[in-house]
Amino acid sequence: MRFSDCLGQERPLSIIRAHLAGSRFSGAYIFSGPEGIGKKMAAKIIAGQLNCTGQAQRPCGECSSCLKINKEEHPDLHIIQNGESQIKIEDVRDILRQASFRPYEGMVKVFIIDNAHKLNTEAANSLLKVLEEPPKDAVIILITHKPQNIIKTVLSRCKAIKFTPLIRAQLENILIKNYALDKTTAHFLAYYAEGRLGLALRLKDTPLLQEKNRIFDSFIISAKPLDRNIMGQSKEQLQVCLNILASWFRDIYLLKAGAADKEIIHSDRHSDLLKLIPKFSFKQLDDILSTLSESSLYLEKNVNSKLLLHNLGAQLWKV
Ligand SMILES: [Zn+2]
Known part of the structure; x- marks a missing residue:
């Protein structure tokens, strides 16, 4: 993993590189920006740069240190990734203990706290001291797509680096050139992922392209109510289905608006979408999009999904 692998993030990376090269290097950072745009990759690249034993370009991506960091198996790289679960004080205590030791085999210990907005108050407070005065041979990187949910005392102790999505057309080109995707797939992934390279790459190996067309054919073209198959799906699958439906109706709205x-x-599916334009008024499209977005929120809060989908179906197909 090298700096050039973090495509489209030249600006935040150039700030980081300047820090790494100069005396302004700070021990605590917060990387913020939407999910799936390369924040964690950038953090690992920093870990690589700080510990690479290559002679020329660092990180070289080839030395034993770089290889271990790529695989997240380096003893001086510590990553807290609890997914959607809370980060508790025990997790932070582990960082504090590890930070008190010298690096085992590298030069700098790197601590990455993914989804840092999941730090509970107790954990966030216990992190303050090490953020204030990180050991000289340690770097702490907080990663988040919800910086507003992190307490201000933590934010104020970290150097903030903002990551932004790529321009969608630029991501489409990257997917064609660097990942050999055909134009249809690349366009869909770039626009559906809203310019987020990491997300587009995660989606590329899923059957999303077929699935989105199936959803369109079943529920929009044939105007079938949401069927039992959909009702029986997991919360995550339902969320994907709602996102896909929203993306279709957003397209109809955009085309109608010129x-x-x-x-x-x-x-x-441009020609199919054009046929649907006269079927919906802007008001109806607005209502449908609001219902879809509310349904997503309810689903996140675990509101009874069957009832939710029933209501959604009734609204979508009354038109
Ligand atoms: Zn290396």
Whole structure:
């Protein structure tokens, strides 16, 4: 993993590189920005740069230190990634204990706290001291897509680096050139992932392209109510289904408002979408999009999903 692998993040990376090269290097950082745009990758690249034993370009991506960091198996790289679960004081105590030791085999210990907005208050407070005065041979990197949920005392002790998504057309080109995707797939992934390279890459190996067309054919073209199959799906699958439905209706809205063909997500079904334009008024499309977004929120809060989908179906197909 090298700096050049973190495509489209030249600006935050150039700030980080300047810090790494100069005396301004700070021991505590917070990387913020939407999910799936390379924040964690950038943090690992920093760990690589600080510990690489290569002679020329660092991180070289090839020395034993770089290889271990890529695989997250380096003894001086500590990553807290609890997913959607809370980060508790025990997790932070582990960081504090590890930070008090010298690096085992590298030069700098790197601590990455992924989803740092999941730090509970007790854990966040216990982190303050090490953020205030990190040991000279340690770097702490907090990663978050919800910095507003992190207490101010933590934020104020970290150097903030903002990451932003790529321009969608730029991501489409990267997916074609660097990942050999065909234009239809690249366009869909770039626009559906809203310019987030990491997310697009995660989605590329899923059957999302077929699934989104199946959802379109079943529930929009044939106007079938959400069927039992959908009802029986997991919360995550339902969330994907709601996102896909929203993306279709957003496209219909955009085309109706006169957006250029290339600006829509589902350009592979452009002619089908055009046929649907007269079927919906702007008001109806607005209502549908609001219902879809409310449904997503309810689903996140574990509101009875069957009832939710029943209500959603009733609204979508009354038109
Ligand atoms: Zn290396």
